[in-house]
Amino acid sequence: MYFVGVDIGGTGVQAGIVDENGKILFRKECKTDVVGGFEKIMDDINILVRELLEENNIDIKEINSIGFGVPSFINKDGLVTCVNLGWSEVQFMGALKKRFEEVKIYAENDATVAALGEAKFGSMKDSNISVMYTLGTGVGGGIIINGKAFTGAHGMGSEIGHAIIGENYFDCNCGNNGCLETFCSATSIIKYAQKLISEGVESSILEKAENNIEDINAKMVFDSYRENDQVAVETITRFKSYLAKAMGSMINTLDPEVISIGGGVSRASDIILDNIEELIREHILYKKEDFAKIVCATLGADAGIIGAAFLN
Numbered sequence: 195m196y197f198v199g200v201d202i203g204g205t206g207v208q209a210g211i212v213d214e215n216g217k218i219l220f221r222k223e224c225k226t227d228v229v230g231g232f233e234k235i236m237d238d239i240n241i242l243v244r245e246l247l248e249e250n251n252i253d254i255k256e257i258n259s260i261g262f263g264v265p266s267f268i269n270k271d272g273l274v275t276c277v278n279l280g281w282s283e284v285q286f287m288g289a290l291k292k293r294f295e296e297v298k299i300y301a302e303n304d305a306t307v308a309a310l311g312e313a314k315f316g317s318m319k320d321s322n323i324s325v326m327y328t329l330g331t332g333v334g335g336g337i338i339i340n341g342k343a344f345t346g347a348h349g350m351g352s353e354i355g356h357a358i359i360g361e362n363y364f365d366c367n368c369g370n371n372g373c374l375e376t377f378c379s380a381t382s383i384i385k386y387a388q389k390l391i392s393e394g395v396e397s398s399i400l401e402k403a404e405n406n407i408e409d410i411n412a413k414m415v416f417d418s419y420r421e422n423d424q425v426a427v428e429t430i431t432r433f434k435s436y437l438a439k440a441m442g443s444m445i446n447t448l449d450p451e452v453i454s455i456g457g458g459v460s461r462a463s464d465i466i467l468d469n470i471e472e473l474i475r476e477h478i479l480y481k482k483e484d485f486a487k488i489v490c491a492t493l494g495a496d497a498g499i500i501g502a503a504f505l506n
């Protein structure tokens with residue numbers, strides 16, 4: 195039996211045929227035709243999946259299910275609104291069911307899907323309750339309980355990037371102030387380093403960006419942290435202290451076995467994991483007890499395909 199996972203992103207759609215051990219056997223991708231519109235993207239996905247099966251001599255009857263990860267919230271009626279894809283309340287689930295009548299279809303938010311992949315076959319394997327934070331341009335997340343993605347009573351749970359953990363000097367894209375995303379995303383790291391530099395603090399980060407403050411990226415900040423640069427140390431210390439707050443609150447609420455950190459920021463795993471458990475312990479109620487293991491994701495970008503394939 196095979197499983198198909200489809201990861202729908204703002205620039206490309208990646209599809210993969212996955213075996214029962216979570217190994218991607220075959221993969222194929224196409225561009226996301228945002229200009230072409232919703233129905234065109236749905237048609238392209240249909241062609242992509244069917245060609246992937248055909249090219250590898252796999253009949254759709256041998257497929258257990260097709261799962262989709264989408265960079266937005268899917269409401270209980272299957273409607274999706276996604277600014278990046280230009281979709282406004284499109285009937286996403288309906289459009290997929292119409293095109294794939296002969297097979298079971300599942301879909302979830304992409305960060306939730308990545309968490310499921312990590313829980314099934316990656317950094318959170320063999321745990322009953324696990325939480326993943328995806329730290330990238332924004333902050334996404336997924337809560338996996340007993341092998342299933344947990345999204346709550348109305349499907350809008352697991353949005354841990356918008357947990358409010360403090361007051362911040364700028365508002366979140368969602369309109370609120372103080373969301374985790376504004377403290378712990380790559381964007382927030384860049385913004386804070388830029389703020390300190392524009393206030394006049396000297397920094398080697400600026401040299402890395404060839405003196406163009408707009409060109410600073412999160413990797414430059416982490417690289418400068420390794421050189422003990424003042425701006426980088428202040429920025430990363432602030433980032434870690436808020437990450438620890440968020441994780442401490444998560445532990446006080448859910449008490450997971452493992453918390454995994456994924457997304458682009460997690461490439462600096464040595465810096466993030468260093469001393470993080472001590473920082474988290476400050477925010478935990480039962481300080482003497484064991485708490486969740488903190489790890490970094492291991493599947494990388496493949497978590498999207500693998501997790502989608504195992505939605506149920």
Ligand SMILES: [Zn+2]
Nearest residue numbers: 356366368373
């Ligand atoms: Zn927010």
